[in-house]
Amino acid sequence: MIDALLFSKPFTFLACPPIAELKEAIDALNTLPGHSRWLNEENAIRRDHVPAFVEQSRQALEALVPGRSFMVDSLAEQIRHTPRVLHELREYGPEVAAAAHSYFYWRYSADVLGRAQGIPRSALERQFGRVAARDGSHRIMWDCPCCAHPARYQVDGLLANQRPSRQGGFALECDHCGHQERLYAGFLHYGRLQCQCAACKSYVGVLAYDMARAARKLAENLESYAWSQAAETLAEIQEYKDEFLHKLQRRGSPSRNAVSFAMEVTSGRHASMPAILASLDPGLEGCIEKNPRSWTLLCELLREGMVDADCLTYQEADRERVALQLCLLDDLSPNSESLPHKNLEIVLQGYQPASRESFVAWLKASTQLKIFTSKFCTAVEVTWRPNMQRCEIVASSEVVQSLALPHDAPAGPATSFIPPSRHPPHTEAEIEAVTLLRSLGYIVVDPAVIEAHGYAKLEESTPLNR
DSSP states (O other): OOBOEEOOOEEOGGGSHHHHHHHHHHHGGGGSHHHHHHHHTHHHHHHHTHHHHHHHHHHHHHHHSTTHHHHHHHTHHHHHHOSSOOGGGTTTOHHHHHHHHHHHHHHHBHHHHOTTTSBOHHHHHHHHOSOOSSTTOEEEEEEOTTTOSEEEEEEEEOOOTTSSSOOOEEEEEOTTTOOEEEEOSSSOOHHHHHOOSHHHHHHHHHHHHHHHHHHHHHHHHHHHHHHHHHHHHHHHHHHHHHHHHHHHHHTOOOOHHHHHHHHHHHHTOOSBHHHHHHHHOGGGTTOOTTOHHHHHHHHHHHHTTSEEEEEEOOOSTTHHHHHHHHHHHSSOOTTSSSOHHHHHHHHHHOOOTTOHHHHHHHHHHHHHTTTTTOOEEOSOEEEEEEOHHHHHHHHHHHHHHHTTSOTTSOOOOSOOOOOSSSSOSOOHHHHHHHHHHHHTTSOOOOHHHHHHHOHHHHHHHOGGGO
16 A cells, blocks of 8 residues: 655755854854864874874784784775675674774875875775774874964874865864864864863854854744745645646646656555655655655646645644744654753754853754754645546556557566656756766766766666765
């Protein structure tokens, strides 16, 4: 039996005017001394410290399994090119795998050697997972960026400033001035906010004043913005329903996507709506949630009358708050560090710029709710289900047409995703992303191929993209 699909239109809060100012201010945290120096001095780290890191990692790996480092060296080319996980790297358990990852990272990775010679991080993640290279295994003494006295650095990876998305991380502790800093992938790092040295306390205080106006605007407008997104979604769905009625009056022919959907529904091969959508558009398999492509396909089917959409809305006096809660609290686990509802109250109350603790709490709450980075769904619960009567009518007419085919005609695929227009289903942003990945050596398919064939052909010809 085909299940109904609960799916609402995805959006982000980045379109809310105060968000841009706040995100820029938060990005300013990256100008703190330690982070700036780490970016500027990566070449010095490669020159002066990486050779020692390689040897330390090799010794740690050899201590666990003698001869293991030579085996890892022999697999370097396979790790670079193979789309599968090599069993040889996992057979000794997670501890040995972590040690092998550390050795391989400092010996061969693109972060260390550069893109031209090194192996991309994506290849390492495919083999070892998204884990840091042996947290805490490498320590150096280096000058503190605030007071110039010797400080303890823990090095877990380079930030790879030659790439658009920085990775890696470091941590430092200075016994002289008390400066503490920890930096990993991501734009915000709590360690700096918690540092009590004079430089960081002054910096965070200035930042709080700079962000105060935008934070107040966000607190005042967040609820109404969330509801406006929900209201626009309701209007959009109603427009598509009306469009279908006009199409019936004109007796227009169904689109090829509509025909494919009708045949899949009546065939009974799929037990759920997500499975049917994935059969129409292979790029949606496993990616239904918060995927704009899902929304585009569902709206086309709604315009064609292949699906029905029921909207559950909220008409209470506090519907704006309900809309915001549904957007922000939908994906958060109850086991998170702090209660999501408490975080939401902190964000909507704002903070006092004169209070460092108030500012830090507000910034943490905003980040834990992922307001600045995440994608949310509108506060309208849209339930999609096949219009069985319409699907049967369309599928029957298609069966009649198929009877005219010769009996020895080759059987084609049951369904094939066809864009609603002559343009490919990929957005300009997707093509731009693929172009960037191709320039970095992560995939080798030309964007023109993607435009012409879509995800199915991309997967066939590019194992590295899987």
